[in-house]
Amino acid sequence: AEYNTTLRPTYSVGEYWGSQGDISRWIQDTNMEGSFQSAAFDFPLMYAINDAFNNWNFRALKYAGMIANPYMRRYAVTFVDNHDTAKDLPTDGSNPNYNNRTNSNIVQANAFILAMPGTPCLFYPQFMHPNWHDQICNMIKARRAAGVHNMSDYEISEYGNNGITWFVTGTKGQVCLQLGDAVGQGVPDGFQQVYISPTSEAPCRYSITSGLDWQNNVKAGFVNGYPIFSRPSCTFEHEMTLNIRPSLPECVLVYTTDNTEPTANNGTRITNVSGVDLTFTETTVVKVGVLVGGVSVESVETRKYVENGTDAEHMTIYVDTPAAPNLYLWSSKNENVHPNGNWAGNKTTQTKTVGGVTWHCKTFDYPDYSNGESYNLKINWDGNSQSPTITGIAGDIYIHYHDGLPYNVTNDYIDNVLKxxxxxxxxxxxxxxxxxxxxxxxxxxxxxxxxxxxxxxxxxxxxxxxxxxxxxxxxxxxxxxxxxxxxxxxxxxxxxxxxGGTAIDEGGINIFVHETNDQTAYVHYWPSPTSTSPEAFTNEFYIDGKRWQYRHFDTNANYMNFLFTTTLGGWNDKCADITDVGLGNHFYEYNASGPSRSETTETLDKNNCVTVYVDSNWEPYLYAWTGEAGSEVKYAGGWPGIKLTTKNHTTSDGKTWYKWAVYGLSSVNVILNDNDGGQTQTIELGPGEHYLVYNNNNGVDHNSYNDVTSNYTHRIGDINEALLYEIESNGTKDNYYTVSENLTVGYVDAKNNTLYAFNASTDASAMQAPGSNETDYLSSLGHATTQRDWVKITGYTNTRGYSVGDVLSNVTGKLTNVVNPTIDVITDPIKARSGDEVDWNYYTPCNFQSSQTQTSDNGNGRTYFFFRPQACEVAHIMGAIYLGEGIFEVPTRQTLQNGTVINGAELEGSITVDVNDVNLPNSAIGKVVEFDAIISRTGGGSGMPRRIAGEGYSIKAIRAKAPHDVTTAVSDVKQAAEVASVRFMNLAGQVSSQPFTGLNIMVTTMTDGSVTTKKVFK
Structure with a gap:
C-alpha cells in the first residue's frame, strides 16, 4: 500500500492464493488515504470456473468468487488460467496441475469473465490461440459496447437441471450470458447474439442489447499514461500545495482549476515529467486529463480541495453588532455590481452562534477571485452610522464591530467555520x-x-x-x-x-430468510409490533454463497409470529404462519414456489450457540429460558414452549432427531414436557450440541430424560487440556485435546482448508551458533529467530476463513498425527485477535565443519541447515542455486589450509536437496532461488542433530519467488578468498547486514579485497 501510494501505478493487482475472505482481507489491508490501493486475482472464481467448464457444472458459478460481493467486485481481477495453473505438458491427468486449470470449453470460460463484473485478465496463450482469438475479441468489443465494468450489477435466472443466465447491466446496455440448458431458451427478446458455442461443446451463448454497434466498437484512442496527484481530494487550512505530474515522460497532461473541462484548447499543459506545483488558499476544483493525438483530452480525473470555512461558490459575512446591520457590497472589478442590492444594502435576517458568539450573518455568491475580483463592504443601519470600507473580501469573514470601527477577526474564528x-x-x-x-x-x-x-x-x-x-x-x-x-x-x-462476525443487532428477535430461488422475500409480523401487510427486510448479506435477507425486531414480548411472501404489501406465495418465535437469531429457508418454509441450522457464529437434539416417540414440547424466576428471558415462547414436530437431523447410527437451536447464547435452561403434566427437571445446557432422549417408557414416565451427548460428540469438559508442546511431546494419536494457550496463524492453505499455527508465547530459541572453524554459505541471509512449537489444524468450517496473524483460542480436536502434530478440530477455533504480523524463520542451507559421523556420509542424502527447523513449520528457504528438475545446490565453499584447497566440511562436491513440488523453467538453472516451504518430519526426524535436515525432514515448497541472475554466485563461493563482509543496499540508499524487503544490491567484499555485486530480492 505504501509503495502504491508513493509511486501511483496505473493499476495494481496482487496474487494471493486463498479463500474469498482471505483475499478480501488482503485487499482491505492495502487501505491507505481512504481507499484500497490494490486489486487482487479472484482465485476462488478461477477454481469455480475450472469446475464449471471442465465438468459442465455451471451453477457452481452462481455465487462464486469476489464478484459475488457487490462491495468487493471492483477489486476482483477475474481470469481463467495463468502461468502457474496452465502448465503446457503433459496435457492429461499425469500433470499435477491438470485439475487446477480449465482443460476444455476455453472460449466459454472466457465468455464468462468477459460478461461479468470485475476486471477480466486474459491468459495470453488462450487469447492468441488461432481457434479462439477472433471469438474472444468479439466478446471484448461487445462488453465495451454495452459498457459493462468492474462494478456492474447482474441478475440470475435458472433453467432446467443445469441452465443459468446472467443479465449484466452496463452503462450503455446489457450483456446476456446463457450456459447449459438456458441456451435452449434462444436469444432473449431485445438482444443480439455475439457468440454461440459449437454443439459438441458446453452450451454457451453471449448476447448484448439490440441496436448496439459492437462490431465496430474499438477503443477511441490510446491514452498514454495518466496524471499523478501528490494529494487526494481533501480539506486544508489556509494554504496547500499540490503537485501534478505525468506517469510517463511521453505523457502530456492538460489541467484546469476553475471547474471547467480540460480540452486541447482549454487549460494548461504539463509536458515536464516533474510536473507542476500549484498553491491553493481557497477551495479549488482541479480537473486533469491526458492529451491524445494533440486533439482530444481523455481520462479526465477530478480532485476537490476544500479550504475549511470557504466554498468555491458561496461565502458568508458574519458581524457581531448588537442589532442586525445592513451590508452594502460592491465588486472591486466593477463598482456597479452590488451583490446585496443598491445602497444601503439589505439587512441581515439570520443569526448563528460560532465560537460562543452570536453573529448576524448573510451568505453571498463567491467573487471571481481567480480573476482578481473581491468585494468591498460598508456596514450600516438603514444608511446611517456607516462603517469605514472593508476591502478585499473573497471568502468567509468575521467582523468584530467596536466603537464604530470594524475589526477583521476571521483568524480567531476560522477554525469554527462550518466544520x-x-x-x-x-x-x-x-x-x-x-x-x-x-x-x-x-x-x-x-x-x-x-x-x-x-x-x-x-x-x-x-x-x-x-x-x-x-x-x-x-x-x-x-x-x-x-x-x-x-x-x-x-x-x-x-x-x-x-x-469479522456478521453485524447484527443484539436483543429482540433477528429473522434471516433465504428464498431458495433467490427471489426477494417480504415479511408480515405480529402481534407486537404488527405490520398491516408484508414489509421489506432491511439488509442482506451472503453466507456460503447464499443470499440472506435480514430484519431485526425490537419487541417487549418474548415471542412473535411471522410469514413470508414475494410481494411487497401483498400475499402472493405466502407460506404458513410461523408462530411462537422466541428471542435470538432465526434462519429460515423459504421456497416461494411451494410455498414452504423451514428453520435451518445456519448460524452467524457457530461457536456461540446451543443446539438440542431430542429423541422422542411422540412430539414433545421444549421450554427454554435464561435468567432468574420472575425475570427470565424466554426463547421458545411461554409455557409449554415450542412443539417439536419434525425430525430433521440424522446421526451416523441412522437415528433421526428433533432439533432446536438458539444462536448468540453460551448457555440456556431447558425443560422437555408433554403439555399434560409430564415434564423433566431443568436441564442446564452450555455451548455446543446436546443429544437428549425423552421417551415415554411405555406411556408411564414423562418426567425423565437421558443425556447421550457423549455417544455422538465430544464436549470441552471431556477432553484433556494441555500446552501445545505437551501435546506434541506426550500426546496419543486419535485422542482428543484442547490447546490451553492461544495459537497464532502462520500460514493458511485455503485450498486444502488447513492452517499452520504456532504458540507465540514459547520460544525454545537456545540455538547453537556456528563455531569459529565452521564456514557457511550466505549465512547472513538467514536467521532462525524462534524455535516455536507448530501444529497443523484441519477440519474447521469457518466460511469467513482465517488470516495470517490471527490469534486463535479454543483449538480443540483429535490428534491425528504425532510426528507432524496435526489436530482435526471438532469446533471452529475462535479468533481472539486478528491482523498481527508474522515473521517466518529464514533458513539458509550451509556447509560447516562437521563430525566424523557426518563426514563419513559424504554429504549423500543430507542437507545441512544453519538451524534445525521445527516440524510443521512454515519458513523461507534462501541462498540455494537451482540445478533443474527440483534439485537445489548449495556450493561447498573452499578455503586454503596449508596450501591445500578443501571445503569447510571436508566433503567432496556440493550438497543438494530435492524439494517437493518445485518446477522452475530451465532459464532458472544456475540462479539463486528463494522459496517458501512447509517443513515436516519423516521417520526418525525428531532425533536429528540441530543443524541437519533432509534425512528425517520433508520440505514442501508452497511458493517459489522469481529466480535472480547471480551468475557469480558459484564462482564467488568456490574461490580461495573468503568472504570478509556482506552488505545490502535498497533503492532508498539504506545499507544493512540483512536484506531489505524488495530489491537489494548485495555487495560482497572478499578477504583479498575484491568486491562483487548482485541483485537479491526479498
Missing part, C-alpha cells in the same frame, strides 16, 4: 459500526451518502449531528458535508470495511 467532524477514521471494523457526524454549528444541516456518491440536498441529512450505522459486511464509502444555501461544502470521505 464537520467524524469520530471514526477509515479502517476495518468488526460487527456493527456507528459513526457520529457533528457540525460545529448546531443548526447547520449535514448531508451524507454511504455508497461513495456525491452528497447533495436530496441526500440523507441531520441537523447539527447524528449517527450513521453500518451493519453489512463489506466496504462502505461515507461522504458527508455541510449543506449551505443548496450547496455541499467542506466534504469529508471515509472508507469503512465491516469484517
Amino acid at each position: 464537520l467532524d467524524v469520530d471514526k477514521e477509515s479502517g476495518i471494523y468488526d460487527g456493527i459500526l456507528e459513526v457520529a457526524l457533528t457540525a460545529n454549528v448546531s443548526d447547520e444541516t449535514i448531508v451524507y451518502t454511504t455508497d461513495g456518491s456525491d452528497p447533495s440536498s436530496s441526500s440523507a441529512q441531520f441537523t447539527g449531528g447524528g449517527t450513521v450505522k453500518f451493519d453489512i459486511n463489506g466496504s462502505h464509502v461515507l461522504r458527508a458535508g455541510i449543506l449551505k444555501d443548496g450547496q455541499v461544502i467542506n466534504e469529508l470521505t471515509r472508507t469503512y470495511v465491516i469484517a
Whole structure:
C-alpha cells in the first residue's frame, strides 16, 4: 500500500492464493488515504470456473468468487488460467496441475469473465490461440459496447437441471450470458447474439442489447499514461500545495482549476515529467486529463480541495453588532455590481452562534477571485452610522464591530467555520459500526451518502449531528458535508470495511430468510409490533454463497409470529404462519414456489450457540429460558414452549432427531414436557450440541430424560487440556485435546482448508551458533529467530476463513498425527485477535565443519541447515542455486589450509536437496532461488542433530519467488578468498547486514579485497 501510494501505478493487482475472505482481507489491508490501493486475482472464481467448464457444472458459478460481493467486485481481477495453473505438458491427468486449470470449453470460460463484473485478465496463450482469438475479441468489443465494468450489477435466472443466465447491466446496455440448458431458451427478446458455442461443446451463448454497434466498437484512442496527484481530494487550512505530474515522460497532461473541462484548447499543459506545483488558499476544483493525438483530452480525473470555512461558490459575512446591520457590497472589478442590492444594502435576517458568539450573518455568491475580483463592504443601519470600507473580501469573514470601527477577526474564528467532524477514521471494523457526524454549528444541516456518491440536498441529512450505522459486511464509502444555501461544502470521505462476525443487532428477535430461488422475500409480523401487510427486510448479506435477507425486531414480548411472501404489501406465495418465535437469531429457508418454509441450522457464529437434539416417540414440547424466576428471558415462547414436530437431523447410527437451536447464547435452561403434566427437571445446557432422549417408557414416565451427548460428540469438559508442546511431546494419536494457550496463524492453505499455527508465547530459541572453524554459505541471509512449537489444524468450517496473524483460542480436536502434530478440530477455533504480523524463520542451507559421523556420509542424502527447523513449520528457504528438475545446490565453499584447497566440511562436491513440488523453467538453472516451504518430519526426524535436515525432514515448497541472475554466485563461493563482509543496499540508499524487503544490491567484499555485486530480492 505504501509503495502504491508513493509511486501511483496505473493499476495494481496482487496474487494471493486463498479463500474469498482471505483475499478480501488482503485487499482491505492495502487501505491507505481512504481507499484500497490494490486489486487482487479472484482465485476462488478461477477454481469455480475450472469446475464449471471442465465438468459442465455451471451453477457452481452462481455465487462464486469476489464478484459475488457487490462491495468487493471492483477489486476482483477475474481470469481463467495463468502461468502457474496452465502448465503446457503433459496435457492429461499425469500433470499435477491438470485439475487446477480449465482443460476444455476455453472460449466459454472466457465468455464468462468477459460478461461479468470485475476486471477480466486474459491468459495470453488462450487469447492468441488461432481457434479462439477472433471469438474472444468479439466478446471484448461487445462488453465495451454495452459498457459493462468492474462494478456492474447482474441478475440470475435458472433453467432446467443445469441452465443459468446472467443479465449484466452496463452503462450503455446489457450483456446476456446463457450456459447449459438456458441456451435452449434462444436469444432473449431485445438482444443480439455475439457468440454461440459449437454443439459438441458446453452450451454457451453471449448476447448484448439490440441496436448496439459492437462490431465496430474499438477503443477511441490510446491514452498514454495518466496524471499523478501528490494529494487526494481533501480539506486544508489556509494554504496547500499540490503537485501534478505525468506517469510517463511521453505523457502530456492538460489541467484546469476553475471547474471547467480540460480540452486541447482549454487549460494548461504539463509536458515536464516533474510536473507542476500549484498553491491553493481557497477551495479549488482541479480537473486533469491526458492529451491524445494533440486533439482530444481523455481520462479526465477530478480532485476537490476544500479550504475549511470557504466554498468555491458561496461565502458568508458574519458581524457581531448588537442589532442586525445592513451590508452594502460592491465588486472591486466593477463598482456597479452590488451583490446585496443598491445602497444601503439589505439587512441581515439570520443569526448563528460560532465560537460562543452570536453573529448576524448573510451568505453571498463567491467573487471571481481567480480573476482578481473581491468585494468591498460598508456596514450600516438603514444608511446611517456607516462603517469605514472593508476591502478585499473573497471568502468567509468575521467582523468584530467596536466603537464604530470594524475589526477583521476571521483568524480567531476560522477554525469554527462550518466544520464537520467524524469520530471514526477509515479502517476495518468488526460487527456493527456507528459513526457520529457533528457540525460545529448546531443548526447547520449535514448531508451524507454511504455508497461513495456525491452528497447533495436530496441526500440523507441531520441537523447539527447524528449517527450513521453500518451493519453489512463489506466496504462502505461515507461522504458527508455541510449543506449551505443548496450547496455541499467542506466534504469529508471515509472508507469503512465491516469484517469479522456478521453485524447484527443484539436483543429482540433477528429473522434471516433465504428464498431458495433467490427471489426477494417480504415479511408480515405480529402481534407486537404488527405490520398491516408484508414489509421489506432491511439488509442482506451472503453466507456460503447464499443470499440472506435480514430484519431485526425490537419487541417487549418474548415471542412473535411471522410469514413470508414475494410481494411487497401483498400475499402472493405466502407460506404458513410461523408462530411462537422466541428471542435470538432465526434462519429460515423459504421456497416461494411451494410455498414452504423451514428453520435451518445456519448460524452467524457457530461457536456461540446451543443446539438440542431430542429423541422422542411422540412430539414433545421444549421450554427454554435464561435468567432468574420472575425475570427470565424466554426463547421458545411461554409455557409449554415450542412443539417439536419434525425430525430433521440424522446421526451416523441412522437415528433421526428433533432439533432446536438458539444462536448468540453460551448457555440456556431447558425443560422437555408433554403439555399434560409430564415434564423433566431443568436441564442446564452450555455451548455446543446436546443429544437428549425423552421417551415415554411405555406411556408411564414423562418426567425423565437421558443425556447421550457423549455417544455422538465430544464436549470441552471431556477432553484433556494441555500446552501445545505437551501435546506434541506426550500426546496419543486419535485422542482428543484442547490447546490451553492461544495459537497464532502462520500460514493458511485455503485450498486444502488447513492452517499452520504456532504458540507465540514459547520460544525454545537456545540455538547453537556456528563455531569459529565452521564456514557457511550466505549465512547472513538467514536467521532462525524462534524455535516455536507448530501444529497443523484441519477440519474447521469457518466460511469467513482465517488470516495470517490471527490469534486463535479454543483449538480443540483429535490428534491425528504425532510426528507432524496435526489436530482435526471438532469446533471452529475462535479468533481472539486478528491482523498481527508474522515473521517466518529464514533458513539458509550451509556447509560447516562437521563430525566424523557426518563426514563419513559424504554429504549423500543430507542437507545441512544453519538451524534445525521445527516440524510443521512454515519458513523461507534462501541462498540455494537451482540445478533443474527440483534439485537445489548449495556450493561447498573452499578455503586454503596449508596450501591445500578443501571445503569447510571436508566433503567432496556440493550438497543438494530435492524439494517437493518445485518446477522452475530451465532459464532458472544456475540462479539463486528463494522459496517458501512447509517443513515436516519423516521417520526418525525428531532425533536429528540441530543443524541437519533432509534425512528425517520433508520440505514442501508452497511458493517459489522469481529466480535472480547471480551468475557469480558459484564462482564467488568456490574461490580461495573468503568472504570478509556482506552488505545490502535498497533503492532508498539504506545499507544493512540483512536484506531489505524488495530489491537489494548485495555487495560482497572478499578477504583479498575484491568486491562483487548482485541483485537479491526479498
